[in-house]
Amino acid sequence: MSAIEALQRALAAEHAAVWGYGLVGAALPPAQQPLAASADQAHRAHRDALEETLRARRRTPVAAAASYLLPFPVSGPQSARALAAHLEQGTAANWYALLPAVTAPADRRLAVSALTDAATRGLQWRLLLPGEPSTVPFPGV
Amino acid sequence: MLLTRRQMLAGALQALAAVGLAGCRPFGRPAAHPKPHASPPQTDALLPLVVAERAVLKQYDDVLARYPQLLARVGVIRADHAAHLDALRGALAGPDRPAPEGPAFAPATPAAALAGLRATEANAAARLATACAFAAPARAALLGSVAACESAHLVLLR
Numbered sequence: 641m642s643a644i645e646a647l648q649r650a651l652a653a654e655h656a657a658v659w660g661y662g663l664v665g666a667a668l669p670p671a672q673q674p675l676a677a678s679a680d681q682a683h684r685a686h687r688d689a690l691e692e693t694l695r696a697r698r699r700t701p702v703a704a705a706a707s708y709l710l711p712f713p714v715s716g717p718q719s720a721r722a723l724a725a726h727l728e729q730g731t732a733a734n735w736y737a738l739l740p741a742v743t744a745p746a747d748r749r750l751a752v753s754a755l756t757d758a759a760t761r762g763l764q765w766r767l768l769l770p771g772e773p774s775t776v777p778f779p780g781v
Numbered sequence: 782m783l784l785t786r787r788q789m790l791a792g793a794l795q796a797l798a799a800v801g802l803a804g805c806r807p808f809g810r811p812a813a814h815p816k817p818h819a820s821p822p823q824t825d826a827l828l829p830l831v832v833a834e835r836a837v838l839k840q841y842d843d844v845l846a847r848y849p850q851l852l853a854r855v856g857v858i859r860a861d862h863a864a865h866l867d868a869l870r871g872a873l874a875g876p877d878r879p880a881p882e883g884p885a886f887a888p889a890t891p892a893a894a895l896a897g898l899r900a901t902e903a904n905a906a907a908r909l910a911t912a913c914a915f916a917a918p919a920r921a922a923l924l925g926s927v928a929a930c931e932s933a934h935l936v937l938l939r
Contacts, residue, residue: 732929739921745914752910752925759929763936775857775937777864778926 646734646741647694648702650751653734654687655704657727663710664727667720672768676724679761683731686754693747721768728762736780755780825875827920830912834866835880837905837931843886844894851891855898858934865927872923899938906932 641649661680668676691701714723735755742748759779766772841859845852870877888894909928916924 736922736926739913739925740918743918748914748916748921748925749910752913752928755925756906756910756929756932759933760936763933767936773857775861775930775933777861777930778868778923779929779933780922780926 641737641741643742643747644694644697644699646738647690647697647747648699650731650734650738650754651687651690651694652702653731654683654690655702656708657683657731658687659704659708660723660727663714664720664724667714668717672717672721675761675764679724679728682757682761683727686731686750686757689750689754693750718769721765725762725765725769725772728758728765732758732762732780825873826912826916827869827873828875828878830909830924831866831869831873832878833905833908834862834869837901838862838866839880840886840898840901844888844898846885847887848891848894851894854937855895858898858937861930861934865930868923868927872920895938899935902931902934902938 658680661676661683665673665676665680694701710723711726712719712722714720732755735751735758738751739748739755742751759776762779763775767774838859841855841862844855845859886894886897888897906928909924909931913921913924913928
């Protein structure tokens with residue numbers, strides 16, 4: 641995968657995560673709002689960083705889709721937490737795929753930092769989901 | 782992941798390709814590495830990370846030997862480190878170094894043990910992230926993923 645293609649895919653995943661956290665936040669109880677809000681902010685920051693990286697390379701960043709297909713219906717707190725874990729897993733996979741596609745240390749730093757964020761938040765959401773493994777040895781794989 | 786229909790099709794193909802490539806060791810030794818006795822042993826840049834990972838694993842063993850009641854909390858983390866050491870050793874091109882003899886990590890209380898493990902995880906994650914920034918492409922994903930996992934361990938050690 642080319643660096644540009646990998647950057648665009650990571651950006652598309654961040655667009656989807658920002659869209660998805662809109663649904664997540666609306667369905668969660670107050671106790672979990674801070675986690676959802678900080679995740680939403682982090683995904684927006686990563687989206688902006690990817691857009692900036694692509695513009696610096698004179699490429700047009702992919703736009704967000706008007707809507708996305710949900711992997712399952714979000715009907716309450718439990719499915720909202722499951723969607724949040726799913727969003728973190730999805731962004732982690734794209735950041736992981738970006739790592740071998742870029743060589744500039746700054747790009748690698750961005751990818752590791754975003755992968756770390758997604759792994760940490762994914763773990764936090766899974767701790768709130770019964771029957772899910774808490775930690776996974778290779779996030780993004 | 783939430784996807785548009787077009788991305789879903791592309792993603793499905795990518796997922797199939799990934800399944801086709803996946804083996805029991807996701808970060809196998811690249812084919813281009815020289816055989817251990819084909820030439821004089823050279824030090825691989827990965828070696829310090831293997832040595833450090835082995836030290837982290839030993840620190841968990843020391844903590845669990847002293848405070849077995851922490852097993853429920855840190856046993857899953859120790860298992861991650863064992864997987865990390867396996868993967869890093871699998872990617873190592875040159876010779877490994879034997880585990881050093883040293884004093885056991887002996888914190889005075891379980892709380893001190895957890896504090897020590899938190900510091901260890903933060904240091905390890907920072908070291909791996911820096912190595913990832915400058916690594917060859919074939920190793921960047923492994924180092925980045927291990928860094929992310931070890932940093933996430935802080936959530937379980939709070």
